[in-house]
Amino acid sequence: MDFLNRFIKRIFRREEIHPPGSIKTAPLEPSHLEPAWDLDGQQSIVVGAAQSTGIERDHNEDTLFVLVGNSAGQEALPEFGLFLVADGMGGHRAGEIASAISVRTTAHCLTEGTILRLFENEPKEDALPIHDLIRQALEEANRSVVARVPGGGTTLTAALLISGQLTIGHVGDSRAYLIVDGKSEILTRDHSLVERLRELGQLTPEEAASHPQRNVLYRAIGQGANLEVDIISHPVPDGGYLLLCSDGLWGVVPDHEIRRIIYSSGHPQAACDELVRAANAAGGPDNITAVLVGFPPK
Amino acid sequence: MIRRTTRALDGQTERLENLQPGTTLQDRYLILGLLGSGGMSSVYKGRDLHFPNVTKLVAVKEMTNIVSDQTMYEMIVTNFEREADLLATLSHPAIPRIYDYFISKKNLYLVMEFIDGKDLEAVLQESDDFLPEEQVISWAIELCDTLTYLHNHKPEPLVFRDIKPTNIMVDHHGHIRLIDFGIARIFQPGQKGTMIGTEGYSPPEQYRGEASPAGDIYALGATLHHILTRRDPRLEPPFSFTERPIREINPNVSPELEAIINTTLDYDPKKRYPSTDALKNALLATANETGLLIKPRTAEIFVRGDEIQELWSFECEDEIRGTPIVYQGMILIGCYDHNLYALDAKTGEFMWKYATEGGITGRPAAEDGVIFIGSEDYRLHAVTARGGKLAWMYYTEGPIRSSPILSHGHIFVGSDDNHLHVINSLNGRRAWRAEAMGPIWSTPLVKDERVFFGCESGDFYCYDFRGELKWRKKIKRAVTSSPILLDGLLYFGSKDWTLYALEIENGWQVWRYRMGGPTISTPTAAEDKIFIGCGDNHIYAIHARHAREIWRYATEHQVTSSPVVYVDSIYCGSVDGGLYCLDFRTGRLRWRFRTEGPITGSPVIVDNTLFIGSNDHKVYALLT
Incomplete structure (x- = not known):
């Protein structure tokens, strides 16, 4: 029982998020950072996360969530990770409540549908496909926000890692990047009006960056009954990183600078701290959230 | 129209109960x-x-x-x-x-x-195929008349603002009626922050708060695009119609109508038709030119079969249900007349045949001068490539309908005796066998010292090379289709109407896609697309990472054949007797070659020559 408690503490340990403002912005000593586990010759993933209200905003509407399950042994459970970033919007605390509720609901649905099933000694045969689970989780998050937070909405980018496959569910303009061999690929598509007009060549990137409606989304959690969720699967890269972030990071720190920070930091936690610091150094116009997952070489 | 109505936070937000009948x-x-x-x-x-x-x-x-x-x-x-x-x-x-x-x-x-009829979305959902162009044009003309009436209203023009299939009814006389009128404008509570208009049909300028007759023209064009292509714009990014050209999805539409709709969908309101009256005139002119409204349109005929060059054909004594291979300049193909035939690939000349004692439905395998073929006579036969002499035979306890696979000096083959047999390819001795819950017709996939196969009981198995079960996945119905591997995912179809994507390590279902019928066809992959035939007569292209349909193509009968990709085309047979060549990016027909019997096997293509067997007893060689 004691072991079980320790195990549960272990896998839920990352749920504790530093309150905004208390984030260390100076690079951490590498010795303070947790190394990858060596699991019978195979290294585990390493995760970092950081968040900041930013300079210009007085409250934080972003929410992040990280849950990692490592297992080793002859009958080991598959590698498991759940990473969520949500960026809420709406007045009167509606934004922060919307992002919190959507993250809570999504985490509940996805843990119930995946890792909690893995703990069963006699697994049931009726597991839903991962795409369906993610779609249902985000739809459930949408229903929760519509019912509980009138006037609120949120982006939500959810990455689920199970045994060699990453699957990402996405609504809004937070982003998931895959960074491999010094190159980054955006796995998600921003559901913002300005990005859409830019894709169509109706706005130049410069016009888009300064457009007054650049925060207007055409798709978000909490905006009506019918939610269309983007879902994409990707094999886990052989080395490299997955970055989830809100527009407080990607809208402020250029992509090449994000890559430079990740590769020069040496550890995902140090990289996240530095990414947040860079966004604040550039004015910190919005809440900043970053979750970085480092994958070991295969 | 951008509206920011803030709903009172303390008010209740749940819908009141609906009125009960009898009230x-x-x-x-x-x-x-x-x-x-x-x-x-x-x-x-x-x-x-x-x-x-x-x-x-x-x-x-x-x-x-x-x-x-x-x-x-x-x-x-x-x-x-x-x-x-x-x-x-x-x-x-x-x-x-x-x-x-x-x-x-x-x-x-x-x-x-009260309007007795259906809205256009219901009409679309209830039809299996594309709606006829002349029908769509006549509705479009009526919609233009209606909008012209509204736009000419005095003292101010009335803008409908919300043209979409669910707001257009077709009454029982076949005429269109506009519903949900105007009220939408004054009663849209809770339009919060980011949600603006009906996503999908609204013109770009509506996002800037402009409502004009030109916006109604755009939304009408968006509606016509939706009903002609059957692609719901609410599931696509806004203003992305030009990324889905109408005729690429529905080649039956005339280029003239496509051009008119493209004009209505112009991003710039000034480049659209100046009025719904002008749009109506354009539609009428097109209809007159193409004669659409006068005589019914006959099905378009593409390239006829006889324009595809047939190099040779060879006739056997019974149906050919299986798939050929090309080996050392020979075509090797099993026939239901019990024989394995060897033909010269260049000329179709008969070289030798080897007689088994049962029908052959599978595809042969070949290595080091030896051909391997399973037969319904319960045996796996190893035959020399030169002359077709027996090298050895291996006995199972049931007919063999699965195709043998060679890997690591062993042959992997399923049998109706509910086992997967692993046989040393040099001497025909069993290395090990794996038990399944039913007959194995699926062809195994061997990868990284694992073997994957489906079973008629509806199970899917992963065994390691020591013959130990690694994982098993229960599928609802038989898995006759054979698995393929792409980027860590296994893809196969089932008779439960579903295409599955399973993660290779533990068999986690990553996604599934439901088709319109059962399938025994084996998928193939190219450019992130998975192609598979189905018992609902269609060939499907599904996005491997998003699990979305990219296109589907209707043949005239079931598709049990497995598609093959070559250059930028896919080739697939159908039980309608046709061999189809489609553009694999769009699903458009390039040509069709007709045989005299159902095609249940799959083509093989080598050096621009395609070989296919048909139930008309013949093997054909075609120049692609």
Whole structure:
């Protein structure tokens, strides 16, 4: 029982998020950072996360969530990770409540549908496909926000890692990047009006960056009954990183600078701290959230 | 139109209960049932009791009041009354008449003409195929007439603002009617922050708050695009119609109509038609030119089969159900006449045949001068490539319908004896065998010292090379289709109408895609697309990472054949006797070659020459 408690503490340990403002912005000593586990010759993933209200905003509407399950042994459970970033919007605390509720609901649905099933000694045969689970989780998050937070909405980018496959569910303009061999690929598509007009060549990137409606989304959690969720699967890269972030990071720190920070930091936690610091150094116009997952070489 | 109505936070947000049948409103309108609901409004079918001797049906639209702020409420009531008054003065055959309006228990009601018909979305959902172009054009012309009436309204033009398939009804005379009129404008509570208009059909300028007749033209074009392509724009990014050219999806549409719709969908309102009248004239001109409205359009004929060059054909004594291979300049193919044939690939000349004692349905395998083939005579035969002499035989306890696979000096083959047999390819001795719950017709996939195969019992297995079960996945129905591997995912179809994607390490289902019928076809992959044939007559292309349909192509009968990709085409047979060549990016037909019997096997293509067997007893060689 004691072991079980320790195990549960272990896998839920990352749920504790530093309150905004208390984030260390100076690079951490590498010795303070947790190394990858060596699991019978195979290294585990390493995760970092950081968040900041930013300079210009007085409250934080972003929410992040990280849950990692490592297992080793002859009958080991598959590698498991759940990473969520949500960026809420709406007045009167509606934004922060919307992002919190959507993250809570999504985490509940996805843990119930995946890792909690893995703990069963006699697994049931009726597991839903991962795409369906993610779609249902985000739809459930949408229903929760519509019912509980009138006037609120949120982006939500959810990455689920199970045994060699990453699957990402996405609504809004937070982003998931895959960074491999010094190159980054955006796995998600921003559901913002300005990005859409830019894709169509109706706005130049410069016009888009300064457009007054650049925060207007055409798709978000909490905006009506019918939610269309983007879902994409990707094999886990052989080395490299997955970055989830809100527009407080990607809208402020250029992509090449994000890559430079990740590769020069040496550890995902140090990289996240530095990414947040860079966004604040550039004015910190919005809440900043970053979750970085480092994958070991295969 | 951008609206930022803030809903009172302390008010209740849940919808009130719907009116029950039998309820009477104003002592006059008897509620018969719910027709539909959405947002904060519901529409009921009702009966007007002022006509006791006849059944006069009406539609009663109820808008539930959810604002608790008194000033706000009064504003809504004023707007509602003004709009109802306006609608009552309209007179056009395509616009439902307004009979009455009233307020009861703070809810607003509008009593309208009851339209016996279906909305265009329902029409689309209930049809299996594309709607005929002449039908769509005649609806479009009626819609233009209706919008022209509204846009010419005095003193101010009326803009509908929300043209979309669900707001267009087709009545039982086949004429279109516009519903959900105007009310949408004054009663859209809770449009919060980012949600603007009906995503998918709204013109770009609507996002800047402009509502003009040109916006109605855009939304009409978007609606026509949707019904001609069957691609719902609400599932696509806004203003992405040009990324889905109509004729690439539905080649039956005339280029003239496509050009007209493209004009209506121009990003710049000034480049669209100046008025719905101008649009109507363009539609009429096209219809006259192409003769669409006068004579029915005959099916377009693509390249005829005889334009595809047939190099040779060879006739066997019975049906060819299996798939050939090309080995050392020979075509090797099993036939239901019990023989394995070897033909010269260049000329089709007979070289030798080897007789088994049962029908052959599988595909041979070859290595180091030896050909391996399973037969319904329960045996796996190893035959020399030169001369077709028996090298050895391996006995199973049931007919073999699975195709042998060579890997690591072993042959992997399934049998109806419920086992997967692993046989040393040099001497024909069993290395090990794996048990399954039923006959194995699926061809195994061997990868990284694992073997994957489906079973007629509806199970899917992963064994390691020591013959130990690594994982098993229960599928609802038989898995006859053979698995393929792409980027860590296994793809295969099942008779439960589903294409599955399983993660290779533990068999986690990553996604599934439901087709219109059972499948035994084996998928193939190219450029992130998975192609598979299906018993619903279609060949499907599904995105491997998003699990979305990219296109589907209808043949005239079931597709049990497995598609093959070569350069930028896919090749697949159908039970209708045709061998189809499609552009693999769009699914458009390039050519079709007709044989005299069903094609159940799959083609093989080497050096631009395609080889295919047919149930008309023949093997064909075609120049691609």
